[in-house]
Amino acid sequence: MQIKTIQLHNYRCYEQADLSPCPGVTALVGGNAQGKTNLLEAVVLCATGRSHRTSRDQELIRWGEDAARVYVAADRTDGSHEVELTLRPGLRKGIVVCGKRAARSGELMGHISAVLFSPEDLRMVKDGPAERRRFIDMELSQMRPAYYYELQRYNRAVTQRNALLRDISEGRATSASLSAWDSQLAKSGGAIIRTRGAFLARLARVAEENHRELTGGAETLELLYQAGAPEDEEAYIRALHDHMDVDLRRAATGVGPHRDDLVFLVNGRDARSFGSQGQQRTVALSMKLSEMRVMRDELGEWPALLLDDVMSELDPSRRRALISRLKGVQTMVSCTDISDLAGADIGEIYTVEKGILTRREG
Ligand SMILES: Nc1ncnc2c1ncn2[C@@H]1O[C@H](COP(=O)(O)OP(=O)(O)O)[C@@H](O)[C@H]1O
Ligand SMILES: [Mg+2]
Structure with missing residues (x-):
């Protein structure tokens, strides 16, 4: 499965974000509390219907806003899949799967597949x-x-x-x-x-x-x-x-x-x-x-692999073992220092700062 697009609107610290991760390894680099985990969390939300950090939708809505939207589109062997979630305080999640409104939250499962390691x-x-x-x-x-x-x-x-x-x-x-x-x-x-x-x-x-x-x-x-x-x-x-x-x-x-x-x-x-x-x-x-x-x-x-700040915690041999498993797996990996990813075949690097993603050229 390949994630093609991730769009966020008033989600956590993001006012707006639009990312097209590459098929290989996409690195998200930034200091503490800049929005790296928030971005990966949004993908988890579209894959499983719940955040790995909170069960309260309210926390996912950008402070001062009354709704958040998350959209993830992916290509699978059987075609393209899209999940769009709208979060409003006190209301059930609005779920649209492949353009159709879903009545039950279980309907979003099986479209975006991701494994998060944090x-x-x-x-x-x-x-x-x-x-x-x-x-x-x-x-x-x-x-x-x-x-x-x-x-x-x-x-x-x-x-x-x-x-x-x-x-x-x-x-x-x-x-x-x-x-x-x-x-x-x-x-x-x-x-x-x-x-x-x-x-x-x-x-x-x-x-x-x-x-x-x-x-x-x-x-x-x-x-x-x-x-x-x-x-x-x-x-x-x-x-x-x-x-x-x-x-x-x-x-x-x-x-x-x-x-x-x-x-x-x-x-x-x-x-x-x-x-x-x-x-x-x-x-x-x-x-x-x-x-x-x-x-x-x-x-x-x-499935897509989401690695949230785990590299720095692994010793060199475990890190190498993990990196060697990334071939053919679309991976999004966050870190505070790009040197944590030494040895990985990085396709794209984004800088994450205060909820703003900037693609690093070269
Ligand atoms: N609902 C929200 N609205 C606005 N900002 C938020 C919201 N929830 C969390 N944040 C902010 O998001 C930041 C944490 O982002 P996170 O993705 O966890 O950082 P990191 O880059 O360290 O992974 C913090 O600055 C926090 O204040
Ligand atoms: Mg984090």
Whole structure:
């Protein structure tokens, strides 16, 4: 996939921007707080429907303005694709896909495909399970709109079941009324767990290979998927049933994919607790490279790669390994100093200053 055009209007610090990234590596160079991440974030927004930094659209609208617009057009093997988003405070996103207004946010998925690698990806390794589930969900939703809808259904069902749990414990409903929700949860949650399981199994194989390569054979990486419920429907319902007393006490559902986790084992040990900062960073890099690879296999073409300020944090050998993977992958890479990209085959350089992009000649 090739991004042809990125246009921003009143998005974050940009009043107006119009960029046509080259097919190879486009470098975005600028000091702190000039708008590099904002630009990449806009692409993420068109690819996934959400920003990686905030869930509040209001923050994306340029201060003092009442609407923001983001437009990304890309060429894929099956033709050209366009996503246009309009953000207004307090309103749902206006979404236009290939010239047609979309009724549901899931409709924007699958048109612009991008993988973002940023320093925050370290959180996937270091932070709690919610970060890892977010990574899995962003990924799967981007590749499969059906998964995204299933997730929405599931989350709604959990919220409703939790409300019912509260009603039961306060005597406004009987526990017999739970069973309808339990079968719905088992159906939807089971489907999510099966999809995540299959995806993670593929990711694990690729990640293991990537990690071995990145560490020159010194480290192994294993991914362990810890599902929050059995994937089999009947077993799932039984698990819900067995957990009912605790659920009633807490007015919260304790079984299901919203409790999933993913463990990264480096040389057999949990990288979250025992990994050094450097090892954790390498895990994040292995995961990103693997995500890109799995997406390519699924989509039949490379997604765009967005590298946000990660070069300066990698040691020279990891940096070289990353750069060697960029062949044939359209890449947008931000950095504060162009020397961070030494060794990369840079197609174009833009300077980013106070929300203004300037193409550097020569
Ligand atoms: N809604 C907004 N309106 C105007 N400016 C914004 C908005 N949100 C963030 N900014 C500004 O954008 C800048 C940060 O841009 P960012 O892309 O994160 O910088 P960097 O170049 O370091 O990646 C900051 O100066 C911040 O004040
Ligand atoms: Mg930044």
